[in-house]
Amino acid sequence: MENTFTIQVNGRNESITTDPERPLLDVLREDLGLTGTKFGCGEGQCSACSVLVDGKRVRSCVTPIGKLAGKKILTIEGLSNGDSLHPIQEAFLSLSAFQCGYCTPGMIMRTVELLENKPNPTDEEILNWMESNLCRCCGYPKILEAIQSAAKATAKGDSQ
Amino acid sequence: MTSPVRPFDGIEEERYELFEMNTSRFELSRREFLSILGPGLLILTYGSTALAQRFGRGDRGDDSVSARLHIGQDGTITVMTGKVEVGQGSRAELTQAAAEELKVDPSHIRLIMGDTALTPDDGGTYGSQSTPRTVPAIRRGAAAARDILIDAASRMWGIDSERIQVVEGVLKDSSGEKSIRYAELVDRPEVVENLQSSVPSGVEVKPVSEWEVMGTSLPRPNGKDIVMGNHRYPSDIVRPNMGYGKVLRPPAYDATLKSIDSSEAEKMEGVTVIRDGDFVGCVAPNSFRAAKAVEALAKTAEWEIPDHPSSKNLYSYLKDRAREGGGRRSRGGENGSVEEGLASAAKTIEAEFEIAYIQHAPLEPRAAVAEWEGDRVTVWTGSQVPTRVHHELCDAFDLEPDQARVIIPDTGGGFGGKHTGEAAVESARLARAAGKPVSLRWTREEEFTWAYFRPAGLIEVHAAVDDAGKVVAWDFANYNSGGSAIDTPYRVASRRTRFLSTDSPLRQGSYRALASTANTFAREVAMDELAELAGVDPVAFRWNHLEDGRLKNVLESVVGKFNWDRRRHERKPNRGMGMACGTEKGSFVAACAEVTVEHDKIHVERICQAFECGAIQNPLNLRMQVEGCIVMGLGGALFEAMEFANGRIKNASFGSYRVPRMSDVPELDIHLLDRKDLPSVGAGETPIIAVAPAIANAVYDAVGKRCRSLPLKLT
Structure with a gap:
């Protein structure tokens, strides 16, 4: 029952031969060695597994690989430019917006999508957007701060 | 191995006594290190620490390693600690401790944590022990290392050691003529002779007034790896030729396997099925196929399922089976005559409080990778107690201590929920059978069902106030949830405090702050009721019953910051203010809450909290722990409760078990009292205990309804 799919992951074309029902999360982690994307629930309820597919956030734990042929996938590993951090990563790091850090890649990827859609989000928009991303350390105050800070940094960068 | 789940009663207060420490230690030879x-230079410091004595190892005398440091010729200083990082900030704080005493920048310190082959046995990472015990042990070890190096330089230069100073890892004589870096010094033979020094009893750690690194907001040292997705959590570990494992779980608690047909699963490509008594699992080339194979196994499995109680009649179940004291250390006791106090007073309350089972639900479920080399096994796993996991492995596979190594990569959450080594033992069993390394990660449903729970409890309070507004009788009984913070901090004329064991229908163990959340909840709600009976403001009522001291200090602080007197009297419909305070593990907390109640729904608008834990070691990390505790506490206060029937958990998913979300966060106003004159104690637990009662009391203030359950129920 295996099929071969070509997907683009972090700018690289990858040919995957596997069961089309397998979740994208497993393919990323087990076949491509990209373990930055996390398993939190396997049910699309916590968003730890968030990645971008053609710029849109998907929960990779409930997204079968068979539906993604030809798609462009961005994971946390593809966000920085070498050792140089993306502004959202920079904001999370400089504000220490993590405790255990396990939710952080999903939080950051969801924030990438947020700021693409709403470069100057209100607090209410941030809360709505992030509603499905769980942090069990409950470090939300710092995460909110980091998102606000990243929004400012990104907006400033765009206007220059 | 007959069952993947070992009997375990891990209530932390009792664990200190029941916990089976690994009695045989093994250490690598110096050459292996x-x-x-x-x-470079390996420095082991010894000393009978209080922790060692507490675990009954005092008889080993000088044999217990209290700190282990390595100063590399490349200038890197490696500090080894048995503590682990699960998000509570120990990596930063222990790094600060070493950097402070060695007088180097924290960036030069590399911390190796939780590796039973390399790190000393510092006990488990629980009970807020890292700050009061491990930080001092590392500081003494680092200070001793510094003194050894100063001593070596003094002999080399032929000058008095008093004349040598250390600045940023460089030893300098006071004339400024001579200097040598730690890294250069450790290359010298006269230094190496001092390898096995005991910590001299006179070793001096820096006083708080001279702290340069401690007391500052050092961020998590591996933070960049976290935001880049590069840090490898236990579930991210990959070994060559690794397979993915999965275990067949029974359909209900205590079910026994009658029969199973593994032929369908075994036909799947690359799948190995393992059966060992009731333990059935498989290893496959990927986790999807492992799950499919277990599905196929489950279809053929026949189980005998015994009766099991339901959460609907949980509290009568607990009470009916109660026995005084029981096997656990029961706290409390009796002063004065409660009967006389109750009989004499005009105003009494009699209240029952119900505390639900809840799950820790760390975002990273239990996970482990096991790899055998001959008869030796290495396991990477997420656990707060590496030595316990090591012991469980040795026990399960009949290994000598040096045949098992447990490595704990910084882990995705613990909260008291990862004291055990289930995934480690399971992955090792699968790996041994499959003949290759195996990665095993529990599903969310497994984590909700088969991990141990925070104990449920029933608490009865019978108390009385006299006409002068004094509490004259205080009778407090806790069934099952535990003894932490069971003693009232208030002056009462007579009191009786009891803990009663009972039969827990669910597997239970530690949870952040243990039973101090339940006991503080019941006590602080009851105090509110008594204050109302006495006709006294809730703050004044508590104030009148407290001795001067640290609890009164946080109470005074929070009341001022919250502006209690003004807000409490500013009446608005459906809006209320409540407060609570308490102490546990040597730290002190007081909280005020503002809520609105609409359509039987509680909205927490604002929490103001004052917290004091001695001298603050890392203000940033402390604030994050306090924020995390308050928001996590909202879950237990408002939503979280396990529902179960017929041996099954009915809400074993994040879809059906509500945890706090970003939009639940109220306005937070946090005040950290820095008592530089007092020893630092842990802070990852106590800030959770005042949240629920402050909210419950605010709900009463808003709508006149007393909520006496966790989670709070309005209907």
Whole structure:
């Protein structure tokens, strides 16, 4: 029952031969060695597994690989430019917006999508957007701060 | 191995006594250490620490390693600690402790945590023990290392050691003529002779007034790896030729396997099925196929399922089976005559409080990778107690201590929920059968069902106030949830405090702050009721019953910051203010809450909290722990409760078990009292205990309804 799919992951074309029902999360982690994307629930309820597919956030734990042929996938590993951090990563790091850090890649990827859609989000928009991303350390105050800070940094960068 | 789940009663207060420490220790030879750490100087410091004595190892005397440091010729200083990082900030704080005493920048310190082959046995990472016990042990070890190096330089230069100073890892004589870096010094033979020094009893750690690194907001040292997705959590570990494992779980608690047909699963490509008594699992080339194979196994499995109680009649179940004291250390006791106090007073309350089972639900479920080399096994796993996991492995596979190594990569959440080594033992069993390394990660449903729970409890309070507004009788009984913070901090004329064991229908164990959340909840709600009976403001009522001291200090602080007197009297419909305070593990907390109640729904608008834990070691990390505790506490206060029937958990998913979300966060106003004159104690637990009662009391203030359950129920 295996099929071969070509997907683009972090700018690289990858040919995957596997069961089309397998979740994208497993393919990323087990076949491509990209373990930055996390398993939190396997049910699309916590968003730890968030990645971008053609710029849109998907929960990779409930997204079968068979539906993604030809798609462009961005994971946390593809966000920085070498050792140089993306502004959202920079904001999370400089504000220490993590405790255990396990939710952080999903939080950051969801924030990438947020700021693409709403470069100057209100607090209410941030809360709505992030509603499905769980942090069990409950470090939300710092995460909110980091998102606000990243929004400012990104907006400033765009206007220059 | 007959069952993947070992009997375990891990209520933390009792664990300190029941916990089976690994009695045989093994250590690598110096040569083996150096082969891992590179050339340099290995410094072991010994000393009968209070922790060692507490675990009954005092008889080993000087044999227990209290700190282990390596100074590399490349200038890197490696500090080894048995503590682990699960998000509570120990990596930063222990790094600060070493950097402070060695007088180097924290960036030069590399911390190896939770590796039973390399790190000393510092006990488990629980009970807020890292700050009061491990930080001092590392500081003494680092200070001793510094003194050894100063001593070596003094002999080399032929000058008095008093004349040598250390600045940023460089030893300098006071004339400024001579200087040598730690890294250069450790290359000298006269230094190496001092390898096995005991910590001299007179070793001096820096006083708080001279702290340069401690007391500052050092961020998590591996933070960049976290935001880049590069840090490898236990579930991210990959070994060559690794397979993915999965275990067949029974359909209900205590079910026994009658029969199973593994032929369908075994036909799947690359799948190995393992059966060992009731333990059935498989290893497959990927986790999807492992799950499919277990599905196929489950279809053929026949189980005998015994009766099991339901959460609907949980509290009568607990009470009916109660026995005084029981096997656990029961706290409390009796002063004065409660009967006389109750009989004499005009105003009494009699209240029952119900505390639900809840799950820790760390975002990273239990996970482990096991790899055998001959008859030796290495396991990477997420656990707060590496030595316990090591013991469980040795026990399960009949290994000598040096045949098992447990490595704990910084882990995705613990909260008291990862004291055990289930995934480690399971992955090792699968790996041994499959003949290759195996990665095993529990599903969310497994984590909700088969991990141990925070104990449920029933608490009865019978109390009385006299006409002068004094509490004259205080009778407090806790069934099952535990003894932490069971003693009232208030002055009462007579009191009786009891803990009663009972039969827990669910597997239970530690949870952040243990039973101090339940006991503080019941006590602080009851105090509110008594204050109302006495006709006294809730703050004044508590104030009148407290001795001067640290609890009164946080109470005074929070009341001022919250502006209690003004807000409490500013009446608005459906809006209320409540407060609570308490102490546990040597730290002190007081909280005020503002809520609105609409359509039987509680909205927490604002929490103001004052917290004091001695001298603050890392203000940033402390604030994050306090924020995390308050928001996590909202879950237990408002939503979280396990529902179960017929041996099954009915809400074993994040879809059906509500945890706090970003939009639940109220306005937070946090005040950290820095008592530089007092020893630092842990802070990852106590800030959770005042949240629920402050909210419950605010709900009463808003709508006149007393909520006496966790989670709070309005209907």
